[in-house]
Amino acid sequence: MFRAVCRLSSAGSRGLVRSRPRYSAPLVSRCFSHEKVETDEEFDARWVTYFNKPDIDVWELKKGMNTLIGYDLVPEPKIVESALRACRRLNDLASAVRILEAVKQKAGPYKEIYPYLIQELKPTLTELGISTPEELGIDRV
């Protein structure tokens, strides 16, 4: 869903970003590279696994989040959830709130994405006791 919002979808780390052809190919289908394109599901699964590492350390969390925010997409709720759980394992509430701020920023002008994300994350937020930036009152200057 979030991918449809953005122009390009593939992982930025690849360096080579292509839009997938959605039309049925004519007689000759030309592929300009033999690289395998990662599907959205594979991308999500990869990132969920990254943050689900039980003994994830502070640096890995930071590196993962900063890289993820660098991509041209809003992370799926399940990726954000596993990142928030990683914050819990690291006893870092501030970073958890920061992550919520960051994904709201990533949604940009598409104002309906962030409320949807919070709605999907509500069970996790209540379970872990994470307050949203709005609840803390830091969503305004």
Next chain:
Amino acid sequence: MLHLTTGRLGSLLARRVTAALSSSSVRMASHSHEVSQTDMSQPMYVDRLDIPLPDKPYKDNLSAEEQSLKKKEEGPWSQLTKEEKIALYRMMFCQTFPEMKQPSDEWKTVVGVALIFLGISGLVVWWQKVFVYPKTPRTFDEEWQAKQLKRMLDMRANPVEGFSAKWDYEKGQWK
């Protein structure tokens, strides 16, 4: 930026330059503007929208109160009050995202200073005209220009589409 503060003697200057260049410590520049300079080889804190989790927390030295709050953070977060959560956030980060995105009035300063410098340049140009440039050649005089124009018309310069084509020779005026 090299701070070459002393050294009118050539050799002293040379020694200073080599010392500054070969030294690895930034403090070599004596009497620089800041008393303590940032060690750029250490992780630094930065508030950036595209770097949500900086390399280090904002506050390094925690008071006893802050340290006990950090201890409490290791337990269930639902037991933290709203103020404690905000305090934890402010210990880790300097500005919130909305604070980072605040517009500033810096552009007014930039435009203002740019216009000031353009104004100064304008003054310099005017002063040059008055005090520096020699008299313009006689070919710029009104009388000379009029005679030049008449000569061009008499020669029928560009009579088809250009100069003289625009002059009405019967009426003695421009068309």
